[in-house]
Amino acid sequence: MKLQSEKERLNACSEGISEWKKWGPYLSERQWGTVREDDGRMDSPWLSFTHDQARSRVYRYGEDGIAGISDDKQQLCFALSLWNKKDKILKERLFGLSSPKGNHGEDVKEYYFYLDSSPTHSYMKYLYKYPLNEFPYDDLVDTNAARTVKDFEYELLDTGVFENSHYLDVYIEYAKKSCNNILIKITAFNRSTEDANVVLLPTLWFRNTWWNYKSTEPIIKLLDDNAIIATSDGIGSYVLSSELSPLWLFTNNETNNERIYNSPNKTPYVKDGLNDFIVNNNNEAVNPENRGTKAGAMYDVNIPAGESIEIKMVLKSGKNPKHVFDKFDQIVETRINETEAFYQNIYPSDSSIDEKRVLRQALAGMLWNKQYYEFDVSEWLDEYQGGPRRILRNNDWEHLKNNDIISMPDKWEYPWYAVWDLAFHTLPLTMVDPDFAKNQLTLFLQDNYQHPNGQIPAYEWSFNDVNPPVHAFGVITLYKNMKQAKGLIDKEFLKTCFDGLDRNFKWWVNHKDPRFKSAFQGGFLGLDNIGVFDRSHTLPTGGHIEQSDGNAWMALYAQNMLEICLELVHLGYEEYEDKSVQYYNHFLEIASAMDKIGDSEDEMWDEEDQFFYDVLRFPDGSAQRLKVRSLVGLLPMCAVTVLEPERQEMIPTLAAHHKYMVTRTKRLSKNIADPQRKGKNGRRLLGVVNESKLRSILKVMLDEEEFLSDYGIRSLSKYHEKNPYVFTWNKEEFTVKYVPGESDNTMFGGNSNWRGPIWFPANSIIIRALYQQYAFYGDDLKVECPTGSGNMMNLIEVAQEIIKRLENIFLEDEDGYRPVYGWYKEFQKDEHWENNLLFYEYFHGDNGAGIGASHQTGWTGMIAYLMVMFRTTDFDKLLEKPHWDHEVTIKPESEENT
DSSP states (O other), X not given: OOOOSHHHHHHHHHTTSOOTTSEESOSBSOOTTSGGGSOSSSSOGGGXXXXXXXXTSOOSSOOBOEEEEEETTOSEEEEEEEEOSSSSSOBOSOOEEOTTTSBTBOEEXXXXXXXXXXXXXXXXXXXXXXXXSOOOHHHHHHHHHHOOTTSOOOOGGGGTTTGGGOEEEEEEEEEEEETTEEEEEEEEEEOSSSOEEEEEEEEEEEOOOTTTTSSOOOEEEEEETTEEEEEETTTEEEEEEESSOOEEEEEOSXXXXXXXXXXXXXXXXXXXXXXXXXXXOOGGGSOTTSEESEEEEEXXXXXXXXXXXXXXXXXXXXXXXXXXXXXXXXXXXHHHHHHHHHHHTTSOTTOOHHHHHHHHHHHHHHHHTEEEEEEEHHHHHHHOOSSOGGGSTTTTOTTOEEEEEEEOSBTTTBOSOOHHHHHHHHHHHHHHOHHHHHHHHHHTTSTTTSOTTSOOOOOTTOTTSXXXXXXXXXXXXXXXXXXXXXXXXXXXXXXXXXXXXXXXXXXXXXXXXXXXSSOOOOTTTTOTTOSSSOTTSOOTTSSEEEOHHHHHHHHHHHHHHHHHHHHHHHTTOGGGHHHHHHHHHHHHHHHHHTSOSSOOTTSSEETTTTEXXXXXXXXXXXXXXXXXXXXXXXXXXXXXXXXXXXXXXXXXXXXXXXXXXXXHOTHHHHSSOOTTOOOGGGOEEEESSOHHHHHHHHHHHTOTTTTEETTEEBSBOTHHHHSOEEEXXXXXXXXEOOOOXXXXXXXXXXXXXXXXXXXXXXXXXXXXXXXXXXXXHGGGOEEESSTTXXXXXXXXXXXHHHHHHHHTTTSOOTTSOOGGGTTOHHHHHOTTTTTOOOOOSEEOTTTOOEESOOSOOGGGGHHHHHHHHHHHOOTTTTTTSOOGGGOOOOOOOOTTTO
């Protein structure tokens, strides 16, 4: 069947009649230094498998490469390697600093960009900037090692290696002729004023799946001067053809034991054979019989100054290399046009060229950051005997067996899933591939992911850690988006997710509410070093912290579960009526626990400051508020959901229970949003804060001297810049100070700072809350924005203002300046840099510069979702359709485009 548009290909994948997603960008960008490759002990995995070992040592659970692709089980891999004839090693993979060596944690030291991708990966485009001078590996390591946490990171541009534009712009494009027929175009531009003699080495290899005798060793061998063939039991045969005749080189994807372990090799042709042949002139490093499990096509080329060279290849299933280049350029152009047509139906109609660029590259980054992820914890524990099994990392997760394509936060700095990131990933992913987004949410509720006790795995560093429980938020939001965009009511998706989420909610109640007082504590909760103490560890004071943010997340969780219950009852599943009452009750108890009636000095709400704080509970039962103005105090405002009248009346037992609870317990209606009060169109509001508290919190949040930055909402109030919070215990001081940029604290490795910067997940949750509150209050509630300006806005206008400030991080201002790139002149003024965007982990609280992981850190892709929502929502109708997730319209493809 010939599919004419990207939309048709997506639908065919959804219906299971096509495999257009079988090949994609599923290769990691860093497999070394990951937990899956270490020895299981609790020290740093960076020390167990280093970058220096990576070219010689075989991976167990994945592969890495530059601009790489693989099949969906990562059996056969393709990526680009390069050599500028000055480096001491082939550039086969991206380089970066390990966490112990980076003065602000781990950090990639390369420049590469995800420029485009269709959702089925029928077309993809990637740019890698490769210096023509020797890559400064040692300089990057030594200079960063000499710097402290109070110094800036030393980046690749700082080394001077790109001076005088002495580098290559290498574009890698993939265009599928069919599901298993992939056209590859590599274009290398010499930006230098000098000619460049370089080696380009496209490489094809099998992931070593035979190391544990689970599969038969495959083979790659020469077919003719222009083609090689790769054959395995798992994937069959694939031919890699080249339009030009390269020098084909063959070795095996086997560990160089002599180099790594000082022991004999089982074969003379090992993983670093191509490196040793090309860089070290070792002719015996490659197999003269032209066979192996790893092969490279060597192009030793001269690129004149200012000119370019183009290499065309085709990777195709089967055994016949004939006629593979027929209509090559035409097919590539067709896939480009189809991808353009697909995105034209996503862009808001009034988008500028620059706005389209930001949106397009944000979504391309989301799609490029898919990765094949394999991890069998039981098998891994058996293999790595770094001590008694009970002390090995993740030893109580032996049920966990992952073997899937997963949306990663970042395939270099976070080449492992992070479950709370994932919930935010699904929102922008829904704009381009709703089925993949849905699959991501159901995946983590399957038995081979979710723990039998109900916990959802956090991330491979510690599956036992706790992230904010936002999975239910992702589920109900995605469901509503699909219902609105596609008219799809997916009952089974909602039911399946509810069952897993119900188990997970009970786990939270049983494990994270130690006194059964609805006072939750979750340690990490995604906010890293935001507080006085590392909340994942034993406190120096003893006792525990009752977390304002923990309770707020759990209140929102209960609301989301209630929404799911009500939707299921609406769909005819009466058995969820009792569940709806349970979750309604959970919400009321959690919300009321945050601010009990009476003049208590140890509750989370501070009447004098009109703000929420964490409460430090001492072993003797006494307590003290930790008066840090942070997201911890803003999140209670975000635990809010609007109920439509028809949903309230649908379940008589819920309405009766509501009346009973508010009459029996007056504290429920005094300090939280009054559940009996009717808002616009008869709606009711479930919220942790009442109108008075909401106004008080917004006054602080919208103060530009506190939380409101020119680029969004800060994670910590700027007030603490001049007024640090200091807690003293046994003569030791614990200080929290506003730090707008990189962390000056080593808590959580020092690479993640919530003491001032702007984070997209927090801003997104705040924006959602403002949409919900507006649907209830309408224009009856207006606040000053910014505080003290005299400019009164309703809550939708406030949300719009925050979105606009977030957009300004990426968009060019009137002088062509993008705040995201800070002071780097190359990104601001050089035509070959300025329109290539990076989507960082977080952003400087004062100037908007990108900080942390730099390559599409999952949830920052939310900018695409927010930009579309901002420009397509009909706010006049919002009082009729309150949910922010209802209003992101994904336009159907026009007949002309189809």
